[in-house]
Amino acid sequence: MDSMLRWESHRERFEEYLHGLRFSQNPALGPLVEAMRYAMLSGGKRVRPTLCMESAWVFGADPELVLPSAAAIELIHTYSLIHDDLPAMDDDDFRRGRPTVHRKYGEAMAILAGDAFFGEALTLITVHQKGTPEQVLEVVRELAASTGVEGMVGGQVLDINFTGAGSEVDTETLYMIHRYKTGALIKSSARIGAILAGASAEEQAAISEYALELGLCFQIVDDVLNATSTAEKLGKSAGSDAERGKATFVSVFGVEGARREADAATERALAALGRIGGDVSGLREMAMFVRHRES
């Protein structure tokens, strides 16, 4: 199969799997489940779960195998978006062209829908993920590390703390923020696919490095689009970073400089692929897609 088609087939299969998640049959819990499904079925790019599936494929496993873990990763990513959008945080009214969860269901429900995703993500892994107990435990360990203090949440704290600092943030700090905030979970997505496919430690390290650079590139492009695109194209506010004085790759390097940083990250990602034996054409295309996306 052409690698572009395989990538699209991961995405379709993943959407189908995600649509099938119900969380509870208890009607009293219907409003919570509705808010969660609203948030998770909003047509995101699904970079993380499809990366997890492609990683499994590269190391010889059926992408179908990793669906529970891929969904868990997407649920955790979704919870982070819900919480990041809250009035006390980024205070965003729109996400992917629709009202954010707190705009639609209220703030309390948004906080709780986010919270509930974590437990449900773990249930997906511990009840539905096939593999040896050692492998499944390793998946949980990987997710734990990438979502705690030295992961996604710590990155968000740093991002907020440095908001207002704009161009005064140094390069090292900027990269640290985004290694934690976006890089860690994207790295875990690829690594988890590799773990479940039984890849060697060296292969896991190579695909982790690839994914970390991919994640950084993803964030750099996000910053560039925020500065240069329109709300219509993005489905969310444009120009909001500069208004808030956020520390971004654009505030530190300028638009052209940020584009060069994105190119450099893409090159490092592609170099890491050189250490993997299997068919990495899909991963190469993903790196190009992330670099050149326009929304």
Add this chain to the structure above:
Amino acid sequence: MDSMLRWESHRERFEEYLHGLRFSQNPALGPLVEAMRYAMLSGGKRVRPTLCMESAWVFGADPELVLPSAAAIELIHTYSLIHDDLPAMDDDDFRRGRPTVHRKYGEAMAILAGDAFFGEALTLITVHQKGTPEQVLEVVRELAASTGVEGMVGGQVLDINFTGAGSEVDTETLYMIHRYKTGALIKSSARIGAILAGASAEEQAAISEYALELGLCFQIVDDVLNATSTAEKLGKSAGSDAERGKATFVSVFGVEGARREADAATERALAALGRIGGDVSGLREMAMFVRHRES
């Protein structure tokens, strides 16, 4: 050792273990770690972790064995308290006699400190908990179930949705709310101790039933204290449930009726202990402590 002394020794050992948790050496993450430690080192009753330790002891294990899981449970409980106190939820200014996390560190930090606890809890279990991979995975599965939609978070959603309904909530719904909101995690605390100690399925079921009833009794007594005690004794607002029209055991059964429900739950808890072979004197005392506590 006298069971009262053993209970106190669990608590002391647990506090010491909790004090040792640092989460990160990265100074940039200091403010997040400070907010987390402020929340978790506030001298709570530690019912859940000590119950986990006592459960392990009853089934023949060294309580020291289960410390990482016991701490994970307490971190998750702490995160739920931080989020419950937020302005969009219960809007509480004080907890255990001190300003709540959002009053002291701001709302964004309170949301994120709560979020970070989940990842850190999982790291404690997956990196530090000894046991077979099957046992450790079972611990994660148990925590996942008790903290998701049909657990702690779903219970909080129901609690909020029924606020204002006061005495119109039926008995069945009221018990459902609290089985989810408080019961599930307390049940898991006992069950996790049993799992790690290698207890049989029957013993796990018996101690789970005991703990679920203990959890319900805990909540009933909470409701009674909220209606009858003072803020000074409780270290948090008194009388706030009635003001908000919350659906509580007092709003449904009245103070005396609620006390009878607490007695009945305690009796069911003690009956479940009858199916356990080991020395359950400590568990019996814990049930009496929960029933008769005054703060």
